[in-house]
Amino acid sequence: MTDLAWAESPLQLLSALEARHAGLLGPVEVRVRPGSDALHATAREAIRLGLPPKTTLTFTERIGRTGAAWALGDAFSGRAQGRMLLSRAPERIVLLDDGLATLHLLGLLCGPWKQPLLRARARPGAVRRGFSALAGHRLRALARQGRVTAFTGLPVPAQLLARTRRVGVPVISHEFSWLRALPDEPPPVRRCVVLGTSLVANGLVDRGAYLGWLGGITEEEPVAYYPHRRECPRVLALLREDPAVTLVERDLPVELSLRGLTPEHRVLSLPSTALTSLRVLHGPGPRIEGVGVPAAWWTERADPALRTHLSVSVLGPEFA
Template sequence: MNGSSPGVEDGRDHARDQGSAIAWVESPLQMLCAVEAHHAGLLGARSHLVPRASLRPLAATGRELGRLTLPPGLELTAARPDMPRPRRGVTWVVGDAFSGKVQFRWLTGRPGRIVIVDDGLATIRLLELLVGHVGTPLLRARGKAGRLRTALGAAAGLRLRAAARSGRLSIFTALPVPADLAKAVRARGAELVTHDFAWLRSQPLRVPRPKELTVVLGTSLVRNGLIHRDHYLGWLAALGSAGPVAYFPHRREDPHDLVRVGEQPGITVYGGGVPAEMTLRGLAAGQRVLSLPSTAVTSLRVLLSARGVPVETVDVPDEWWTGEAAPSLRSHLSMFAHHDTGATGA
């Protein structure tokens, strides 16, 4: 990897780089989906993947990508602490559309196009806000925003909707988008492109699969205060008592919680950081994946269906939820529970 990227303003005198894209990624899923977007031809001839610095999961994912064959024209560059400022006319690729830094860049820069790749459940929320009232601010579902942050979110929403009207906004997702929502997004002028991890499916399997027949995906719901820790650990203990379980942590799980998970009978905690789509795509018939509602459920079903590996979503009992879990959040999560989501294709 090298430390500079054509099209990024870093104090050097680059000529304008036509047909290029800068992808600023802050999570392993964003990184993987940016690669898929370039492979799908959505970004242009040359793309530069810029990971945020000091994030171990991103470093681990980057190392794994380095062992695979990246699509032609895609370069993984050195990590940076802040989002780069692409030159005018360059395509900007981001995952977290609710980031204040990203929104500020939209307002102070002049991107040629904006491409938004998956960032978990937040992608669906973004689509819903995009088709809402014209003055609706782009803000996260949880947390309270002050007046300045709300004003920034409102201005960013106006800029994003203007990009959609002028045909300069694309959303690239593997998530199940309800058909009526997809229709409304396209009516705003945005391009909505769905994918099935075509690039990743074309790559050789290099990560050894776990020997356990049952694989559990970790969750961020405990750390986020949305489900009760003891209920979750009790469920894992019951699973482990029935047979060996391989546990693949969520990147945002609390390390102290992972210690307790590993203390449950029959549970082996594997290293985390790399997206489950990369680490578990080699599972074989006879194995199964269990998960609480998660965006990874959808993508793993795509990757594992041909291998005869079921990916099962575990319904969260009512008593598990805390008072922080709003009904709207539960409704959003339920869309990942079943195969038939009423979603739309590309």
């Protein structure tokens, strides 16, 4: 029976392809949820570059049957949880990478059986909480039977790894071997690369402070700016007018679009899981630098717990 993967973001899709390349999945149909330009662009580029053997991509709204193994990109998705509850459980469930949400999910799976599987900062009603609690109960039960595996390129803290092993969820790490095997990508023309952020668009970081930081960088050297897929439109409008900024708008995740980085390149970014992905992908090559958010940049919408979570999870304890 063919395995099935369900992807709702570019990183989830790349993780599904890496899982097939690593042999964690057999012949697999990767179902790609429509409605996201970035996700569709990533799928089309993956097809152009060459999918792992015995892999097909399907654009559909339907999750479909669960297959022999079910690779799940977002265990917090209402669709995924509904399928988990309403269908016969597959032989195995593989939890794919979804950025920081992956670490949050692993932490929840190590918690009480009645704890619902809900995204960080989610404020659901009673019905959704109950629904997600049932999904969590079933996923933990499958883990106890040795039927759940996590697959990630993120470094998982040792304490969390120990807890996941105790509840029956082994964590398999990868180094983007499929991406590494793809044909070379032309390197960015600019030596300094800045990764965009969603923190401004989400109202967590002050726009003026962020633009001031970018202006300080471009006073020293021109930059190539790779926007986040949820970038603030006002920030992009201003950057388009700056002759020191080359906007690279390809609708692709940086794991794909920055495969051609060389030791001559320097990458700067506010807290982002892309920092970790690029470090794993390139190893000791380009300088990939995370930039801590100064206290004065945060808005009132960014509570202290969120600030610490974003900074420590991606940049390290020194940014707490």
